[in-house]
Amino acid sequence: MLRTLAAVVRRDLLLAFRQRADVANTLLFFVVVVTMVPLGVGAEPNLLRSIAPGVVWVAALLAAILSLNRLFAADFADGTLEQMLISAEPLSLIVLGKTTAHWLVTGVPVTAIAVVLGIMFDLGVGETATLIASLALGIPVLSLIGAVGAALTLGLRGGGVLVSLLVLPLYVPVLILGAGSVEAVAAGLGGGPYLLLLGALALFAIVLTPWAVSAALRISVE
Amino acid sequence: MLEALDLECTRGERVLFSGLDLRVAPGTLLRVAGPNGTGKTSLLRVLCGLLQPTHGEVRWRAKSIRALKEEFWSALAYVGHLNGVKDDLTAVENLRASAGIAGLEADEGMLRSALDAVGLVGFEDSLARFLSQGQRRRIALARLFLSGGVPLWILDEPFTALDARGVASLSALVARHLAGGGIVILTTHQEVPVEAARAEMVELGNGQGAAC
Numbered sequence: 213m214l215r216t217l218a219a220v221v222r223r224d225l226l227l228a229f230r231q232r233a234d235v236a237n238t239l240l241f242f243v244v245v246v247t248m249v250p251l252g253v254g255a256e257p258n259l260l261r262s263i264a265p266g267v268v269w270v271a272a273l274l275a276a277i278l279s280l281n282r283l284f285a286a287d288f289a290d291g292t293l294e295q296m297l298i299s300a301e302p303l304s305l306i307v308l309g310k311t312t313a314h315w316l317v318t319g320v321p322v323t324a325i326a327v328v329l330g331i332m333f334d335l336g337v338g339e340t341a342t343l344i345a346s347l348a349l350g351i352p353v354l355s356l357i358g359a360v361g362a363a364l365t366l367g368l369r370g371g372g373v374l375v376s377l378l379v380l381p382l383y384v385p386v387l388i389l390g391a392g393s394v395e396a397v398a399a400g401l402g403g404g405p406y407l408l409l410l411g412a413l414a415l416f417a418i419v420l421t422p423w424a425v426s427a428a429l430r431i432s433v434e
Numbered sequence: 435m436l437e438a439l440d441l442e443c444t445r446g447e448r449v450l451f452s453g454l455d456l457r458v459a460p461g462t463l464l465r466v467a468g469p470n471g472t473g474k475t476s477l478l479r480v481l482c483g484l485l486q487p488t489h490g491e492v493r494w495r496a497k498s499i500r501a502l503k504e505e506f507w508s509a510l511a512y513v514g515h516l517n518g519v520k521d522d523l524t525a526v527e528n529l530r531a532s533a534g535i536a537g538l539e540a541d542e543g544m545l546r547s548a549l550d551a552v553g554l555v556g557f558e559d560s561l562a563r564f565l566s567q568g569q570r571r572r573i574a575l576a577r578l579f580l581s582g583g584v585p586l587w588i589l590d591e592p593f594t595a596l597d598a599r600g601v602a603s604l605s606a607l608v609a610r611h612l613a614g615g616g617i618v619i620l621t622t623h624q625e626v627p628v629e630a631a632r633a634e635m636v637e638l639g640n641g642q643g644a645a646c
Binding site for chain 1: 482483484485486504507508510512514515516517518519520522523527530531532533534535536537538539
């Protein structure tokens, strides 16, 4: 079982490496959106400091949605997905492997870049650390929930827009908790409870969404 | 033993086939024939469990494949209409990935000898995007060389895009699998160039299921 998981992760990482431009697009989008905001709202340090967590989180969320259609579409088009559906190993395991690879390729770099963006918005050390921690816990949730939407809309025309509509409402709690944790630290309250709730969401998503994605894929491929 | 009981399949508004019964015993080659659009691929997908029939059920060793799931799929190798080959991976990386996805155990030597067997000598480390249609098909078919222990093979148009030597070597592989007690179900528009002790045929057409 672990062999299949490792094989899927390895394959997807190799593919992402060969298609670097696609991956870079998502990251570039994230950075561009975040850097645009100070140009729009003005360079008042106090204002920037207070909106930074929200801006970074919204941009991370949009970047996650942008990269969702890459999750299953290529495998669906070239027939690999069929082979996944009739694997001798559980489909949910393969799905978990694919979302793990997706997170490693998009989520981890976004989390790392956020360090620099935190400095750009003049966040303190505590706030930046909380921002990173919240992204590290929250972005996997975005990938996992997004995978359900991507699987449901696979092969539909206009699936991209539909995915956003399906998935965005489910992203709201993650956004509130993620941005809220940093604001709480800035207000001197401590971000612990927010991070614990995000961690609970992440565990919940890891356990349940692979099953939902598997069921959705079987319906979509039919 | 693969059995299909009273299968009916509908795509959109159209009934492709109904009342179709099949019994395929070990060592049998079953050819699914019929004009384009009569549901050959759909029948194969139903037999694989990729498509739910609108009526009836498929049984593997007397149990419904819907209940068996992974247990049935571990006994199945399917080469579909689509190759499942990634442009950005080399031939050997493609085969390694498909073996990993299928849950087959294969070391580097097995992968390379499977690619040699389908005539991809010297192309093992070329990216699939630089290979021809026939060569990509061979990468998909190379999976069968790793699936020797898998009893049921379902092949959708396996001979398309292959040259004469490719057809001959695939036929030999299928014949060997049948001789070893395997089951092969395939669709093809050519006469099947396979020597089989037990060969059967289902003819699909005009919404009528023909029993065999």
